[in-house]
């Protein structure tokens with residue numbers, strides 16, 4: 393019979409909508425609406441990407457707390473990031489790649505550079521996806537924890553997305569002193585758009601989409617089932633992201649400083665050199681600390697994961713044992729009444745659904761009270777054990793043998809007809825009668841009465857099935873005991 397033991401719910405790792413599964417298992421409405429929406433997003437990304445070049449939305453100066461910052465507005469990022477977060481990397485990476493490719497070719501970038509340049513946003517999305525694969529955190533941004541994680545991940549992803557700025561400046565022969573505002577504009581722009589545009593939309597959209605995905609598991613695939621590898625890669629990305637951010641910012645600022653410092657008095661230039669050297673020394677110490685943190689973080693994660701896995705596996709085993717114990721009769725080792733009731737109900741449903749035959753066999757030891765009274769309770773127990781082991785020996789792998797009451801047993805025979813059930817019951821009755829039970833007064837024999845009821849598809853519940861087997865047993869007792877009452881008794 394089916395094992396219905398309880399399972400332990402683990403947090404869901406990130407899952408993605410599979411295009412292949414959508415077209416194989418999705419309904420017409422789903423296929424149409426998702427395809428139409430995706431194509432519209434692709435068109436919008438390409439159009440808005442071109443607009444960002446034509447109307448020069450790159451490196452726009454903004455005053456923040458007295459400091460001048462540069463921000464690039466790039467709407468395709470918002471659209472494509474939403475696809476990545478909700479449906480998976482490919483869904484956002486393809487339109488993002490094509491949008492950037494179009495605008496870079498439009499801007500006159502040579503094709504090989506354009507092909508490389510266009511990978512910047514998909515790279516940032518890959519970091520986002522990696523984060524959600526590595527840490528089983530909800531994408532429901534209405535919770536503070538989920539939002540904080542999203543913001544941190546967005547920062548690292550934005551650094552990776554902004555790698556394109558270097559290609560852009562190189563191919564457009566932009567002076568290295570002008571690279572800082574452009575690069576800053578790209579990462580800051582990507583970060584702010586992720587946090588202030590994509591995140592609120594995600595907070596509204598995701599709970600609904602999550603419900604839809606929950607109801608349609610056949611459309612989803614695991615986005616990656618290797619948490620160890622994902623964590624290692626995520627820590628690597630975070631460390632590289634932070635270090636690259638620090639290095640590029642310092643280097644570009646340094647270049648700028650050197651250009652602007654030309655011709656200043658020698659004493660001031662020396663102070664400037666000290667300040668620059670100190671900053672770089674700080675950067676390298678900081679880089680070392682980041683590498684240590686990533687290294688220890690990874691080892692702590694592995695340690696924690698090993699411990700958790702062991703705990704979970706112990707818990708699973710303990711649960712399995714408990715479940716078995718809770719359903720086992722201690723005297724005979726057969727299933728107890730609770731399991732019997734569950735299994736009868738499920739066999740009844742299976743027979744109904746599949747139009748199968750099945751039989752219930754109810755067995756009771758004859759004059760058991762006398763056995764107890766004459767030979768003592770322990771000998772009565774021994775008789776029960778003998779009957780149980782005979783039931784076990786004669787029943788098939790697919791049968792379910794249960795101790796239903798004191799000296800009453802019930803056996804479910806799936807796919808058994810009247811004749812098969814009767815043959816089984818008769819064999820059991822005769823073999824039990826032949827087994828001697830040892831006692832203080834010498835060995836003695838006992839008999840059993842058996843009632844059989846076949847599955848009836850016309851009946852409205854499994855209770856009626858049990859009642860019929862009980863009535864057949866009662867009839868066997870009434871007719872003199874040590875016999876089988878079955879619908880097939882006459883035929884055989």
Ligand SMILES: Nc1nc2c(ncn2[C@@H]2O[C@H](COP(=O)(O)OP(=O)(O)OP(=O)(O)O)[C@@H](O)[C@H]2O)c(=O)[nH]1
Nearest residue numbers: 756757758759760761762764769772773798799869
């Ligand atoms: N030794 C032992 N006796 C039990 C156990 N559970 C129930 N009994 C006894 O089983 C006896 C059942 O007796 P009855 O229900 O009167 O039936 P019977 O004497 O078998 O008579 P018929 O069923 O009519 O043949 C009672 O005396 C119970 O105390 C058990 O686990 N071990």
